[in-house]
Amino acid sequence: SQKIEQNSEALNIQEGKTATLTCNYTNYSPAYLQWYRQDPGRGPVFLLLIRENEKEKRKERLKVTFDTTLKQSLFHITASQPADSATYLCALDISAGNMLTFGGGTRLMVKP
């Protein structure tokens, strides 16, 4: 069966450091992968999309990499701030029908 795995343990880092979150998937070759941010009690908000033919994508302090051989995406937040504290979700369309399947999310805590 398809699996999308994110580290379920919270990631605690110090303000100013780079946060790196991991998304691993199995048994599928997605055409693209998306990352979302979710704050407590709120709906997820889209951050970035990376296609299978793109190795890296950047947006301000965010960077996403996509290794289709390893079946892994890394999500980086540079110069992290306490306001970056949230749960980050990766998502894949495993059905080629615009139906996203989400990983369980990783909670990031940035301490001042």
Place this chain on the structure above:
Amino acid sequence: SQTIHQWPATLVQPVGSPLSLECTVEGTSNPNLYWYRQAAGRGLQLLFYSVGIGQISSEVPQNLSASRPQDRQFILSSKKLLLSDSGFYLCAWSGLAGGDTGELFFGEGSRLTVL
């Protein structure tokens, strides 16, 4: 600009009671519409999706149902709630047809507690 509204925001229902959650999208036409559920501390589980009026696909068999009576309206229902139906329900829309890379735009969610 496009907006998505979802209500009610919170509700507490007894086991066996009916449920109706509503979602409407404004500022776009013919959106793909989705219902997801998020259990406490868990990821999002896709429940239903719709590519048009009256067209509903179910991803998970359960005692929930969905309907799309109008282009931009999506309703999640149950005739008899179970304790396991408790969770955070999220409506979402995307603007692209299947096979493309449509990002999802989520509503604010409805937190359901079944007692």
